[in-house]
Amino acid sequence: MGKETGVVLPDNWVIIRRISDIKNEEKDDFNQIGIQISVYVAKTEKLACIYLANQIKGNFTYGITTYNNLKSTGTKLIPDETHENIGHYLIDKIKLSTLNNLFSNHKNDRLKKFKANLTQENLNKAGINLNLNTLLSLFEKYEINTLNRVCGFLAQCAHESGNFKFKEENLNYSANALLAAFPKYFKSIDEAKGYERNPEKIASKIYANCMGNGDEASKDGYKYRGRGFIQLTGKNNYEDFAKSIGKSIDETLEYCLSDEGALESALYFWKRENLNELCDKDDIKTMTKKINGGFNGLEDRESKHKKLRIIFA
Template sequence: MVITRRRIMEYKIKPGDTLTSIAIKFFHDPKKSNLIAEENGIIDPNKINIDQVITIPNEDDKAQITSEPKAAVKLTKSQLKRFLTHASEDTVNRFCEPLNDMMERFGITTKLRVAHFLAQVAHESAEFSAVSENLNYSANALRTVFGNYFLTEQQAQDCARKPEVIANIVYSNRMGNGDQESGDGWRYRGRGLIQLTGNNNYQSFKKCVDVDVVTDPDLVAKDPSLAVASACWFWQTNNINRYADRDDLNKVTRLINGGTNGLHQRGVLLERAKAILD
């Protein structure tokens, strides 16, 4: 079914929530779970995540539901090659099928959603070439990017060009990671097309895909399906489709990046994706 309605409320999923319990909470009717699933592009009702933000549809607009489902947009290898202008043939071949599979699974199914998703992941991963975080910073870069952690020039000099040391400093005691000595900062550094980072996120993603990426986090970088799925999981968890549907590049970028870094280039990639999909 396809639903077009005014969106009136957002809800963050809590431990123990199911789509049925959420439907009962808002509509007093468990059957309305299908409306919530369709509104948020949830293909598998059993695959919702704690802290995922969903939109609660307006019950009064249910007459706008149509009975015919709309097929998910599928990328061809030719289209992906035209979009990834700097990617190798091998990269295109490895990522095309996982993109189609995972975008459909996570509800990124319209041309506008696919275009925004491709623009963001291409920018974040340097056209799918950087699927593991590069922490090989110079002393200068450490003071610029991580100035809160490297307060003196000597601290920065001591840690420069030591990626594992840097990760364990800047990612310690947050995002579910232990202290510097635990090694969690390096273990759960950014991987995938949108840089899945931190123990908490790896734990949540593990539950979603039923693959033990906590014990072996490198799988997120090595397996194209998991590299794509981690980005789709982040996209769905933060309900970014709602801003892609509005063609709001600025808001989509803020949700991905935390700011507007690279906004112009993301816009160039978005227009390229739109042209190719159209």
């Protein structure tokens, strides 16, 4: 056993590894008689949140509560080791029902504090130049109502839109870039040169005959090119979004170029793809694949997520 941290525990924040970190063969014991699990104790809530943000990778799910809440269950902490500002402890024979009650009892207080921290000042600190009232109204509509969901959504949108600067797909490709990005559609440099630096021609070709678009001559590909903070693309997607918000298709295309419309189109996609469920699991990798189709920019998305958790926690 290592030395106990030199701080007064009742004033500390406790980070607990949840049941997803418990082996399957231990779960029956967990439910009946309780098992020993690991916790970490931080000197301040800020330090706890920073540590928590660093644990979002992998398959573990973490939660946070206070030492006083833990103590109220009659549970004792056994000191194990200390590193920097985080102390590692063990909880002996805690039951699943007790653990769930710990987080349930603390949830409302955490939610109130999180909402209080979702301010215009903190949005600006995060580099998010959006109107708070618009954000809160749309978040309520699309159930972005927890710290995980807010940070997950904003981090992904920030990456996709260059920190909320771009609301429209950039299709201004050189001939060489077209060959690299769209080899399926451009087989030679000469063919690509006939399209380079012409976004209308490029979009009309690469988005032809898919997502409800007509052929290249119809120019539907360009009309229904990507717009919004998570670029909505294709006639079918725009029609579905337009129907969901009670606007005509042309009104919707224009709406997606406004801050509010760029935000709502991204939220519409978010809800349609059930990304809140992935936020609840802190599964940034799967979230990224659903949005990007791969894992491009994963490190930046994770970095943004971590920063937002620290700001809004």
